[in-house]
Amino acid sequence: MYAEQREPEFGWTDEHRGLRETVRRVLADRAPVARARELAEAGERHDPALWSELAGQVGLQGLALPERYGGYGGTLLDLAIVVEEMGRVLHGGPFLPTVGLAAPVLLAAEDPGDGNADGNGPATEYLPRIADGSLTAALAVEAWDAAGGPVTSTTADASGRLTGTVPVVVDGGDADLLVVAAQGPAGPAPYLVEAGATGLTRTPLETLDLTRRAARITFDGTPARALGDPARGSAVLARARAVSSVLVSAEQVGGMTAATELTAEYARTRRQFGRLIGSFQGVKHRLADMAVRQEMAHSAAYFAAWQEPGTPEFVEAAAIARSYCGDAFLQTGLDAIQLHGGIGFTWEHDAHLYLRRARADRALLGSPQQARAELVPALLSRVTIEGVPA
Amino acid sequence: MTVTQPGTEPVTERVTLAADASDAEIIATVEAWLRAHLPEDWQAAVARGDLAAVEAIREDPERGPAWFDLLGDSGLATPTWPAEHGGLGLPADRGAVVTETLARYRAERHNRDFVGLVLAGHTILDWGSDEQKAERLPALRRGREFWCQLFSEPGAGSDLAGLSTRAVQQADGTWLVNGQKVWNSYAHLADFGLLMARTDPAAPKHRGITYFLLDMRTPGVEPRPLKQMTGNAEFNETFLTDVVVPDSARIGPVNQGWSVAITTLMQERNGLSGRPAVGPGEADALIARAVGNGAWENPVLRDRLLEAYVEEKVLQMTTVRSFVASGDAAPTAEGSIRKLAHSVLAEKLGVLGTDLEPDDAVAWDPAEGSEAADRFLAMKTYSIAGGTSEIQRNIIAERVLGLPKDPDPERHLPFNERGRG
Numbered sequence: 001m002y003a004e005q006r007e008p009e010f011g012w013t014d015e016h017r018g019l020r021e022t023v024r025r026v027l028a029d030r031a032p033v034a035r036a037r038e039l040a041e042a043g044e045r046h047d048p049a050l051w052s053e054l055a056g057q058v059g060l061q062g063l064a065l066p067e068r069y070g071g072y073g074g075t076l077l078d079l080a081i082v083v084e085e086m087g088r089v090l091h092g093g094p095f096l097p098t099v100g101l102a103a104p105v106l107l108a109a110e111d112p113g114d115g116n117a118d119g120n121g122p123a124t125e126y127l128p129r130i131a132d133g134s135l136t137a138a139l140a141v142e143a144w145d146a147a148g149g150p151v152t153s154t155t156a157d158a159s160g161r162l163t164g165t166v167p168v169v170v171d172g173g174d175a176d177l178l179v180v181a182a183q184g185p186a187g188p189a190p191y192l193v194e195a196g197a198t199g200l201t202r203t204p205l206e207t208l209d210l211t212r213r214a215a216r217i218t219f220d221g222t223p224a225r226a227l228g229d230p231a232r233g234s235a236v237l238a239r240a241r242a243v244s245s246v247l248v249s250a251e252q253v254g255g256m257t258a259a260t261e262l263t264a265e266y267a268r269t270r271r272q273f274g275r276l277i278g279s280f281q282g283v284k285h286r287l288a289d290m291a292v293r294q295e296m297a298h299s300a301a302y303f304a305a306w307q308e309p310g311t312p313e314f315v316e317a318a319a320i321a322r323s324y325c326g327d328a329f330l331q332t333g334l335d336a337i338q339l340h341g342g343i344g345f346t347w348e349h350d351a352h353l354y355l356r357r358a359r360a361d362r363a364l365l366g367s368p369q370q371a372r373a374e375l376v377p378a379l380l381s382r383v384t385i386e387g388v389p390a
Numbered sequence: 391m392t393v394t395q396p397g398t399e400p401v402t403e404r405v406t407l408a409a410d411a412s413d414a415e416i417i418a419t420v421e422a423w424l425r426a427h428l429p430e431d432w433q434a435a436v437a438r439g440d441l442a443a444v445e446a447i448r449e450d451p452e453r454g455p456a457w458f459d460l461l462g463d464s465g466l467a468t469p470t471w472p473a474e475h476g477g478l479g480l481p482a483d484r485g486a487v488v489t490e491t492l493a494r495y496r497a498e499r500h501n502r503d504f505v506g507l508v509l510a511g512h513t514i515l516d517w518g519s520d521e522q523k524a525e526r527l528p529a530l531r532r533g534r535e536f537w538c539q540l541f542s543e544p545g546a547g548s549d550l551a552g553l554s555t556r557a558v559q560q561a562d563g564t565w566l567v568n569g570q571k572v573w574n575s576y577a578h579l580a581d582f583g584l585l586m587a588r589t590d591p592a593a594p595k596h597r598g599i600t601y602f603l604l605d606m607r608t609p610g611v612e613p614r615p616l617k618q619m620t621g622n623a624e625f626n627e628t629f630l631t632d633v634v635v636p637d638s639a640r641i642g643p644v645n646q647g648w649s650v651a652i653t654t655l656m657q658e659r660n661g662l663s664g665r666p667a668v669g670p671g672e673a674d675a676l677i678a679r680a681v682g683n684g685a686w687e688n689p690v691l692r693d694r695l696l697e698a699y700v701e702e703k704v705l706q707m708t709t710v711r712s713f714v715a716s717g718d719a720a721p722t723a724e725g726s727i728r729k730l731a732h733s734v735l736a737e738k739l740g741v742l743g744t745d746l747e748p749d750d751a752v753a754w755d756p757a758e759g760s761e762a763a764d765r766f767l768a769m770k771t772y773s774i775a776g777g778t779s780e781i782q783r784n785i786i787a788e789r790v791l792g793l794p795k796d797p798d799p800e801r802h803l804p805f806n807e808r809g810r811g
Contacts, residue, residue, distance in 0.1 A: 009707075009710060009711070009714070010710065010711040010714040010715060011714055260791075264791040264792065264793065267791075267793055268792060268793060268794070275794075276793075276794050278787070278791075278793035278794050279793065279794035279795075279796065279797065281780070281783075281784070281796065283793075284783065284784065284787035284788070284791075284793045284796075285780070285783040285784075285787065287787050287791055287793065288730070288782070288783035288784075288786035288787045288790075288791070289783070291727065291786050291787075291790050291791055292727050292730055292731050292786065295708055295724070295727050296701075296704045296705065296707075296708050296727075296731060297704075298711075299704055299707040299708040299710075299711045300703075300704045300707060302711075303668070303707040303710070303711075320700050320703050320704060323696075323697075323700045324700050324701070324704045369693060372693060372696035372697065372699075372700060373693075373696070375696060375699065375700075376692075376696070379674075379677060379699070380681065382670075382674070383674075383677060383678045383681050
């Protein structure tokens with residue numbers, strides 16, 4: 001899969017740096033971690049005024065959507081920068097579910113990358129509303145199979161009515177639009193269900209990640225619209241999932257960067273036994289390992305973001321990022337609490353918010369172990385071609 | 391082609407390349423030069439993928455040196471050296487394109503020249519006197535002199551600045567050196583050694599060291615093979631007994647050898663190795679072996695192999711990133727992150743290799759040997775050589791994360807008042 005010489009990744013431009021600074025400034029001002037905690041403790045889904053501002057003045061929801069859908073035509077890399085910054089401050093609510101999980105399915109259905117861009121399917125109605133901030137969406141997929149396709153027990157009948165249950169849908173209780181993987185006449189495919197549809201039941205759940213809400217979704221003959229060519233449904237969902245994997249990885253990088261910084265700051269200021277705890281090797285070595293994971297995770301997420309979506313290189317890099325970043329953030333979340341000691345185990349301290357995010361993100365699109373299993377077909381094809389080395 | 395001794399007239403014209411030449415320009419220029427100068431049988435062997443034939447020419451006592459003379463005089467062996475010293479004056483990332491193009495023809499310098507070409511070369515370029523540059527650089531460029539490093543000592547490993555080999559200046563200005571060095575690759579073959587010795591025991595340990603370019607044929611220099619845990623003897627320990635070293639062999643000011651050594655130790659990025667890339671690595675090879683012998687069917691082994699595969703790829707990505715990000719800047723503590731990650735990975739791969747061939751973890755046919763066992767025994771090299779993983783973690787914690795420095799109560803004490811370690 002790898003060419004002998006390739007264009008260098010990681011060539012950041014001034015535009016990338018400017019975008020990062022802008023997003024960081026807005027979030028520091030309007031949505032620092034303390035605000036995420038405040039919303040979570042108040043049981044609020046998000047800050048609707050900020051949501052409108054992010055869509056309007058800042059233009060983040062439509063940043064990477066094509067201009068024909070009211071977006072700004074940015075790249076996945078641009079969006080990854082935004083999501084990483086949001087990850088640093090544990091920004092929750094509908095942004096990742098809408099822009100990072102549901103929108104990629106709408107986009108993949110519209111333009112599956114095979115030159116057959118549709119241009120007049122239902123996604124053309126919804127994407128501009130995502131871009132202007134008037135619509136939130138959630139992705140309802142039960143599980144993923146070894147080939148990266150959806151597993152679903154929800155069925156769609158010939159007239160597009162859905163029946164079944166999706167046990168956990170992040171932001172599913174509040175989203176205006178549900179993108180549902182259901183078993184259609186031609187196999188698993190994405191369907192669209194609007195809030196308020198008949199036969200739609202949304203049962204709120206308690207979440208591990210306090211910054212996000214979730215619901216169990218039940219369909220009982222619920223009217224839905226097929227999204228794109230049903231024969232390509234599974235491929236569309238798999239293609240979108242690779243994009244989502246890169247974005248979730250970016251969020252994990254942001255989270256683990258912040259958790260590492262928080263912990264390093266504590267080690268630089270907390271004194272015990274007459275010295276700063278950061279001068280104990282037991283502390284500094286664990287922190288050094290956190291720094292290693294953060295650097296490596298950053299490389300993995302952005303190497304993937306730099307690949308051309310839809311290519312085998314992209315799919316492989318996305319799975320590598322999901323495997324590495326998922327495990328790395330979890331370990332860093334654990335280590336952050338460990339190094340804070342007793343204070344890190346309290347409700348008031350932010351460390352547990354990072355651990356909760358780390359654990360929940362790691363389950364969003366299938367486990368790291370599953371991501372590794374998805375690498376196997378491409379790996380084996382190379383092994384067969386190259387033969388067994390002596 | 392005639393073999394030319396160092397110091398004689400150049401055997402070829404210097405190649406010219408602009409400092410901002412594109413990849414394509416560099417590759418085209420280097421390939422054109424290689425097609426015109428690389429022996430035809432060498433080119434033919436490369437074309438048919440016969441690496442053994444290429445290696446035979448490279449190691450031929452006549453033809454090998456003849457090639458490296460030519461390469462050295464072309465400037466392509468030292469693309470980042472300044473033009474006045476026979477280099478091409480290219481920045482590190484441009485030099486790397488030259489080197490990786492040479493490597494595609496197996497025309498690049500031997501790995502064993504690393505200490506000379508990279509460490510000694512840059513140390514002399516940065517600190518050498520005009521005489522030292524004139525005497526040593528042409529031979530280094532052509533690979534006519536072989537170098538080793540004489541830094542570590544039995545009592546100075548991680549705490550390198552605690553070295554106790556003594557150099558005492560005598561009335562005639564020469565230095566009398568006594569001590570013992572260790573972990574010296576190729577010391578028994580080397581013409582010169584990079585030597586650090588204590589010249590002021592009354593100064594704190596970093597401030598009483600002087601750096602010398604030691605002629606390894608000087609009487610009293612005695613390298614002995616040091617057998618490692620692998621059973622091989624790739625390194626030496628070197629005994630220095632009443633070795634008389636002229637003051638002209640000193641590089642840098644007296645008692646400032648530690649600063650000179652920093653230059654030596656910071657030669658990670660110099661354009662003399664190719665650009666990093668993401669591609670097949672050791673995990674790929676282990677996976678191929680596992681598929682071949684059926685170990686792949688074990689789901690636990692399979693996931694461990696895939697985990698190692700992911701880590702290796704992410705490490706490659708990190709190396710690519712650091713290369714792009716640092717441009718021409720000097721290497722930093724970020725290098726410690728990659729070294730540490732690599733050490734951890736090397737150990738995983740070493741253990742995995744023997745898990746794939748469980749018989750080899752016990753015994754093997756001496757006629758065939760065991761690659762898995764060899765790698766298992768060698769894997770601890772990476773977490774120890776060049777600074778242990780513990781030292782790397784200290785560096786990362788202190789220089790990347792800004793944690794307090796590890797206490798070193800002897801750092802500011804005169805060397806001769808410190809405890810014996």
